[in-house]
Amino acid sequence: MAKTYKAVEVAAAGSLRIVERPIPEPGEGQVLIRVEACGICHTDSYTVESLFPGLSLPRVPGHEAAGRIEAIGSRVSRWRVGQRVGVGFFGGHDGHCESCRRGDFINCQNLTVSGASVDGGYAEMMLADANAVVSLPDSLSAIEAAPLLCAGVTTYNALRNAPLRSGDLVAVQGVGGLGHLGIQFARRMGFRTVAIARGSGKEKLAKELGAISYIDTQTEDPAATLQRMGGAKVILATAASGSSMGPLIAGLAPRGRLIVAGASPEPIQVEPVHLIFGARSVEGTLTGTAVDIEDTLAFSVLENVRAMIETVPLERAAEAYARMMRGDARFRIVLTTVQ
Numbered sequence: 001m002a003k004t005y006k007a008v009e010v011a012a013a014g015s016l017r018i019v020e021r022p023i024p025e026p027g028e029g030q031v032l033i034r035v036e037a038c039g040i041c042h043t044d045s046y047t048v049e050s051l052f053p054g055l056s057l058p059r060v061p062g063h064e065a066a067g068r069i070e071a072i073g074s075r076v077s078r079w080r081v082g083q084r085v086g087v088g089f090f091g092g093h094d095g096h097c098e099s100c101r102r103g104d105f106i107n108c109q110n111l112t113v114s115g116a117s118v119d120g121g122y123a124e125m126m127l128a129d130a131n132a133v134v135s136l137p138d139s140l141s142a143i144e145a146a147p148l149l150c151a152g153v154t155t156y157n158a159l160r161n162a163p164l165r166s167g168d169l170v171a172v173q174g175v176g177g178l179g180h181l182g183i184q185f186a187r188r189m190g191f192r193t194v195a196i197a198r199g200s201g202k203e204k205l206a207k208e209l210g211a212i213s214y215i216d217t218q219t220e221d222p223a224a225t226l227q228r229m230g231g232a233k234v235i236l237a238t239a240a241s242g243s244s245m246g247p248l249i250a251g252l253a254p255r256g257r258l259i260v261a262g263a264s265p266e267p268i269q270v271e272p273v274h275l276i277f278g279a280r281s282v283e284g285t286l287t288g289t290a291v292d293i294e295d296t297l298a299f300s301v302l303e304n305v306r307a308m309i310e311t312v313p314l315e316r317a318a319e320a321y322a323r324m325m326r327g328d329a330r331f332r333i334v335l336t337t338v339q
């Protein structure tokens, strides 16, 4: 058996390189995963561009990893060798901080983040905390599952945890990696789903994914259109552009919420009166824990939600990452390994 594996690491900010590393033994509470597929997520840029707080290099990015368990460390009871599993952004929690003591593991003050605080899935092998591992349903391939491990759970959790009732008006801003999943989840959860994006190019697709209506921000004011429809109970903002989010707030119904899922360094401008009148709010949503991901996968199987995927061999990760950053991915790139 090979003693080494291929990984794509960030050794200096802004560049990815292929390296051979010795295959590690899983430690206590860890499993070793043979990665078959790993999605490329926009948040990987926080590792690649070295923006993640406290990041130490070299680091292997990737938090949408799917494959099989290769080996198991001590004190791991839930998993077995050969089992099909995945790992998302949530890489484990410390179990003893204030948030963890209150059961809020995703907000752990010492959260382990796959591909940022520990090495992730741009590799043939990765170690993972047994608490962060999720079981994959038989009916999803590793490639199909990968984008659901971050983009999927992020949009699914944001919607299912929002104070919504079936039939409510829900807008999804952005028809990209996150948004194209958000539209599918919103519609299949029973919401009147509206897609918002720039230009008319994505209208047809948005409607195929389940949107009942499409707002082109180049030709209409999204807030005015949403108000004509009665006001959105939730706007799920997935575009990686803070400046495009502020103008949406006036389109919310009373007590409506702008839920921010798209990470961008740009500020969101908010007019205080738009929050005060109607008691509207702006809030963030941060992915989900391992069991949230399992719920996402189960719902995706039940309601046939799938990401639109293009696959690229792991060796071409740098080129694929650059294409994602230019906004050219349609809609999720998944790196694959030859096993």
Ligand SMILES: [Zn+2]
Binding pocket: 041, 042, 043, 044, 063, 089, 150, 151
């Ligand atoms: Zn992600």
Ligand SMILES: [Zn+2]
Binding pocket: 093, 094, 095, 096, 097, 098, 099, 100, 101, 107, 108, 109, 110, 111
């Ligand atoms: Zn904690």
